[in-house]
Amino acid sequence: MPEIEYRFGEIEQKWRDYWAAVELYKARDDDPRPKYYCLDMFPYPSGSGLHVGHWRSYVLPDAWSRYMLLKGYNVLHPMGWDAFGLPAENDAIQKGIHPEVNTRGNIENFRRQLVEMSPMYDWSREIDTTDPEYYKWTQWIFLQMFRKGLAYQKLMPINWCPSCKTGLANEEVVGGKCDRCGAVVGTKDLNQWMLKITAYAERLLHGLDELDWPEKVKTMQRNWIGRSEGARVRFTAFDTDGREHPLEIFTTRPDTLFGATYMVLAPEHPLISKLTTNDRSAQVHAYIEKARNAAEHDRTGATEKTGQFTGSYAVNPMNGEKIPIWIADYVLMGYGTGAIMAVPGHDERDYAFAKTFGLEVREVIASRKAKGGGFYTGDGEMIASGEFTGMPSAEGRKAIVGWIAEKGIGESAIQYRLRDWVFSRQRYWGEPIPIVHCGACGAVPVPENELPVRLPEVERFQPTGTGESPLAAIEDWVNVPCPACGAAGKRETNTMPQWAGSSWYFLRYTSPHNNEALLGPEGKKWLPVDMYVGGVEHAILHLLYARFFSLVLHDVGVIDFREPFKRLFNQGMITRKGKSGRVEKMSKSKGNVVNPDDLIRSHGCDALRLYALFVGPPEMDAVWNDEGIDGTFRFLKRAWKWVCDSNGQWREEPSRQMLTHRHLLVKKVTERLETFRLNTVVSAMMEFINAVHALDEKPDRETVDVFLVLLSPFAPHFAEELWERTGHAPSIFKQSWPQWDEEFTTFDTVTIAVQINGRMRGRLTLDHGAVEESVLEAARNDHDLRRHIENQEILKVIYVPDKILNLVVA
RNA sequence: GCCUGGGUGGCGGAACUGGCAGACGCACCGGACUUAAAAUCCGGAGUCCCUUACCGGACGUGCGGGUUCGAUUCCCGCCCCAGGCACCA
Numbered sequence: 061m062p063e064i065e066y067r068f069g070e071i072e073q074k075w076r077d078y079w080a081a082v083e084l085y086k087a088r089d090d091d092p093r094p095k096y097y098c099l100d101m102f103p104y105p106s107g108s109g110l111h112v113g114h115w116r117s118y119v120l121p122d123a124w125s126r127y128m129l130l131k132g133y134n135v136l137h138p139m140g141w142d143a144f145g146l147p148a149e150n151d152a153i154q155k156g157i158h159p160e161v162n163t164r165g166n167i168e169n170f171r172r173q174l175v176e177m178s179p180m181y182d183w184s185r186e187i188d189t190t191d192p193e194y195y196k197w198t199q200w201i202f203l204q205m206f207r208k209g210l211a212y213q214k215l216m217p218i219n220w221c222p223s224c225k226t227g228l229a230n231e232e233v234v235g236g237k238c239d240r241c242g243a244v245v246g247t248k249d250l251n252q253w254m255l256k257i258t259a260y261a262e263r264l265l266h267g268l269d270e271l272d273w274p275e276k277v278k279t280m281q282r283n284w285i286g287r288s289e290g291a292r293v294r295f296t297a298f299d300t301d302g303r304e305h306p307l308e309i310f311t312t313r314p315d316t317l318f319g320a321t322y323m324v325l326a327p328e329h330p331l332i333s334k335l336t337t338n339d340r341s342a343q344v345h346a347y348i349e350k351a352r353n354a355a356e357h358d359r360t361g362a363t364e365k366t367g368q369f370t371g372s373y374a375v376n377p378m379n380g381e382k383i384p385i386w387i388a389d390y391v392l393m394g395y396g397t398g399a400i401m402a403v404p405g406h407d408e409r410d411y412a413f414a415k416t417f418g419l420e421v422r423e424v425i426a427s428r429k430a431k432g433g434g435f436y437t438g439d440g441e442m443i444a445s446g447e448f449t450g451m452p453s454a455e456g457r458k459a460i461v462g463w464i465a466e467k468g469i470g471e472s473a474i475q476y477r478l479r480d481w482v483f484s485r486q487r488y489w490g491e492p493i494p495i496v497h498c499g500a501c502g503a504v505p506v507p508e509n510e511l512p513v514r515l516p517e518v519e520r521f522q523p524t525g526t527g528e529s530p531l532a533a534i535e536d537w538v539n540v541p542c543p544a545c546g547a548a549g550k551r552e553t554n555t556m557p558q559w560a561g562s563s564w565y566f567l568r569y570t571s572p573h574n575n576e577a578l579l580g581p582e583g584k585k586w587l588p589v590d591m592y593v594g595g596v597e598h599a600i601l602h603l604l605y606a607r608f609f610s611l612v613l614h615d616v617g618v619i620d621f622r623e624p625f626k627r628l629f630n631q632g633m634i635t636r637k638g639k640s641g642r643v644e645k646m647s648k649s650k651g652n653v654v655n656p657d658d659l660i661r662s663h664g665c666d667a668l669r670l671y672a673l674f675v676g677p678p679e680m681d682a683v684w685n686d687e688g689i690d691g692t693f694r695f696l697k698r699a700w701k702w703v704c705d706s707n708g709q710w711r712e713e714p715s716r717q718m719l720t721h722r723h724l725l726v727k728k729v730t731e732r733l734e735t736f737r738l739n740t741v742v743s744a745m746m747e748f749i750n751a752v753h754a755l756d757e758k759p760d761r762e763t764v765d766v767f768l769v770l771l772s773p774f775a776p777h778f779a780e781e782l783w784e785r786t787g788h789a790p791s792i793f794k795q796s797w798p799q800w801d802e803e804f805t806t807f808d809t810v811t812i813a814v815q816i817n818g819r820m821r822g823r824l825t826l827d828h829g830a831v832e833e834s835v836l837e838a839a840r841n842d843h844d845l846r847r848h849i850e851n852q853e854i855l856k857v858i859y860v861p862d863k864i865l866n867l868v869v870a
Numbered sequence: 871g872c873c874u875g876g877g878u879g880g881c882g883g884a885a886c887u888g889g890c891a892g893a894c895g896c897a898c899c900g901g902a903c904u905u906a907a908a909a910u911c912c913g914g915a916g917u918c919c920c921u922u923a924c925c926g927g928a929c930g931u932g933c934g935g936g937u938u939c940g941a942u943u944c945c946c947g948c949c950c951c952a953g954g955c956a957c958c959a
Binding site for chain 1 (some may be wrong): 889910925
């Protein structure tokens with residue numbers, strides 16, 4: 061009597077051990093098959109462990125990797141830990157444990173939970189961004205940037221989170237609040253390390269064109285980079301002593317230069333002190349002080365316009381007119397030149413400002429709207445514009461740029477919204493920046509052969525709150541001789557942001573144990589990444605930073621490609637209906653997490669894997685249903701019984717119907733996999749089992765083999781176990797993905813829908829391939845259809861073979 | 871305001887290129903098996919109307935139009951929801 065009960069617990073443990081023992085998932089550098097690199101966004105190992113939302117994120121790329129393996133690729137599917145950074149440190153402080161110890165424990169727990177999912181990770185390539193052997197190379201990359209002038213220091217007001225007690229990148233400030241903790245972000249003047257990502261703006265923008273990424277993500281990156289074409293134009297400002305100063309502005313609308321009726325400087329603009337007249341001085345200084353204290357986000361988004369007149373004037377180079385110079389916080393020092401020409405007739409913000417302060421509004425582009433007030437931002441015929449009057453504005457833009465270039469008062473210019481990247485953090489748990497400050501030599505790089513600069517062992521790692529890193533207090537670590545001159549120097553005590561380690565980790569998986577190079581010759585064959593799977597929350601920051609690092613590493617000769625991720629897939633989040641009925645994200649803080657450990661015990665890993673895919677379209681958010689896993693579990697039990705009941709009693713030749721079901725299954729599963737419709741792949745499997753169950757005949761051996769191979773990427777233990785029980789040697793993952801024959805994908809009979817005047821009136825079951833005449837004949841003879849056709853004149857017949865017959869009658 | 875997505879039964883969702891709307895699954899209802907329950911198996915089900923019942927009919931993919939023999943799918947005009955950006959000159 062063969063064992064026919066589906067004992068998922070034993071089976072899953074058995075095969076997990078077996079696969080590990082035979083190193084099934086080891087990606088070998090010398091494997092002759094074509095390579096395929098499928099990458100998961102590696103997790104930050106938090107203390108709360110995995111929930112079923114993580115399962116969805118990792119099962120999808122795992123099923124895809126197994127599919128590529130069966131298609132004959134040499135698959136690299138690695139995993140590691142993004143373990144530096146603020147959350148890890150805050151978590152450790154809260155628990156009163158050293159971040160290193162805490163992080164190690166979290167990683168252990170995460171790895172244990174991930175193994176229960178049975179992903180085909182090659183654990184021999186596991187990496188950890190906090191491992192000195194890893195961050196040695198993060199520091200090395202920083203030194204390359206320093207040498208190229210891409211890493212530089214700047215005293216600047218930075219976004220300062222009073223709760224995390226550190227500076228933040230613009231990207232980490234969301235709606236004026238800290239992306240991590242939600243505290244309102246202020247500003248602080250600190251000497252910061254910056255990365256000159258703006259130097260790569262154009263390449264980061266153009267590189268997007270060739271990528272097989274979701275349009276949404278590409279659009280978000282394009283908007284973030286924010287390229288604007290226009291011109292820089294130098295007006296002449298007169299200071300309080302009557303001296304001339306060039307006052308440069310950037311505009312995207314040089315065609316409206318004749319409409320400039322005043323100018324506005326950002327409150328931080330360096331020329332303000334020279335331009336402010338005595339009688340205006342008190343108001344201007346008060347205004348600057350107010351603007352200083354407000355963080356940039358308070359200034360953006362406000363619609364009410366504020367400002368002050370400096371008392372000085374500038375000359376518009378187009379027409380020689382004298383126009384007043386104002387200061388206002390709606391002009392940002394960080395964009396363009398920090399000064400604008402204001403054209404209230406053709407710009408919404410300038411119009412609002414002009415209305416508030418009673419400044420002149422002048423129309424220089426013809427429009428219906430502007431008559432009697434208002435502004436018009438569209439194109440049109442230029443009016444009151446000197447020699448350019450009568451030109452269409454698009455043409456006028458070019459003509460005026462040509463004219464100012466000839467006169468030497470301006471030129472065409474391209475402006476980006478992207479800012480340089482604030483790269484230092486005043487915290488302990490990050491990569492030390494490998495620089496020594498020397499009184500004589502300045503900032504001196506630590507020699508490469510002295511890397512890594514290790515984090516010192518410390519008792520106190522809490523932030524100081526003074527703007528200084530906790531590392532500054534570790535005297536014997538800080539005080540070192542200058543690598544250049546040998547004089548007394550001090551180490552840089554700021555650390556790198558969490559993004560540093562994650563900006564290049566995908567490279568290190570390909571040569572994780574190479575001590576000589578970041579990327580060894582053995583690793584190059586794997587790159588670039590063929591498929592990158594992760595959440596859309598990384599659409600801008602992580603993906604932009606990783607692309608930037610790749611371009612830099614390309615330029616210093618480490619890699620020979622520019623774009624690291626050829627294809628990107630963003631999977632949706634798992635949500636849950638809350639008590640109020642509202643759908644909310646599944647998270648520890650919301651207290652709505654579903655723990656996979658319980659479900660593995662009650663239904664098994666395979667049933668959970670299947671449900672994680674079946675729950676909804678992969679790219680969309682999906683609502684978790686606690687009972688949903690019962691469906692995929694029942695399916696597995698039915699499939700189990702179908703195979704075990706027939707095991708050893710195979711039918712010699714499959715029936716035509718069985719054959720059709722088999723070929724249709726291969727076709728459906730393959731096509732839906734290729735387009736990432738994983739939820740419908742599972743449906744197809746279920747439909748197949750329902751159909752063969754209804755057939756009531758023993759299957760042939762090949763049909764069962766094909767079914768098991770198709771199922772194996774999704775329910776690997778289940779498929780492997782039945783593969784063995786039906787007399788094959790493991791592993792099923794050494795098999796090839798099955799093919800289908802289009803000829804066998806249609807059944808002998810088809811159901812044809814019949815419409816009369818576009819309304820569904822009945823169905824006919826006929827032989828596949830019936831011609832129009834015989835279908836019409838059958839319709840005339842059909843009991844239910846006859847009465848709709850009798851005594852009617854058939855005006856038109858539309859017949860789509862094997863699908864539909866539509867009769868137009870009168 | 872701008873840029874993306876999305877809106878289909880009680881619920882999650884399916885529908886290739888304009889061709890039977892609601893596959894598959896959850897929950898639900900009925901039946902079989904059982905002392906009983908669980909498990910399993912068989913069957914039912916968009917809404918409404920007519921009918922004792924059978925048969926039948928109307929409506930139906932956010933709303934309003936249009937194209938077409940035929941529209942969840944294409945076109946025009948709106949509404950709502952989610953995400954991103956937002957004084958960027």
